[in-house]
Amino acid sequence: MYTGSKFYTAALVVGLSLLAAGCLATKTTWYKPGVSVQQFSIDDVGCRSHARNQAERDYVADDRIGERGGVQEAAAFSSSMRIYDAEKNQQFLYHRCLQKKGYRRVDPDIPPTPKKKN
Numbered sequence: 001m002y003t004g005s006k007f008y009t010a011a012l013v014v015g016l017s018l019l020a021a022g023c024l025a026t027k028t029t030w031y032k033p034g035v036s037v038q039q040f041s042i043d044d045v046g047c048r049s050h051a052r053n054q055a056e057r058d059y060v061a062d063d064r065i066g067e068r069g070g071v072q073e074a075a076a077f078s079s080s081m082r083i084y085d086a087e088k089n090q091q092f093l094y095h096r097c098l099q100k101k102g103y104r105r106v107d108p109d110i111p112p113t114p115k116k117k118n
Contacts, residue, residue, distance in 0.1 A: 028105050029106060029107075030044075030098050030103040030106070031103060031104055032101070032102050032103040032104070043101050043103070047097035051094035051097060052090055054089075055087075055089045058089055059082070
């Protein structure tokens with residue numbers, strides 16, 4: 001049985017794994033004109049790694065803030081909500097990273113329209 005921070009770490013790993021699986025199942029994809037599949041793969045891995053690392057740091061920092069308050073969040077609901085928040089934070093950080101690199105989200109069933117040249 002997991003206790004204290006070991007429980008939160010195990011829950012975070014499980015939660016982030018589920019998030020990664022959910023990202024793979026989505027129909028939305030990322031597009032940037034002129035970018036090769038290889039370059040997107042490099043950017044994708046870099047952004048996923050950055051998002052995961054930052055989300056884990058944020059989760060740990062949030063856990064420490066809760067400990068300083070003297071109240072241990074042991075309730076299953078609080079734990080689930082913190083994991084959910086960490087997953088959403090990771091997804092947000094991943095999206096923001098790709099957007100900063102110039103990608104935009106598109107529906108893969110609708111081909112992108114080229115920009116008009118003036």
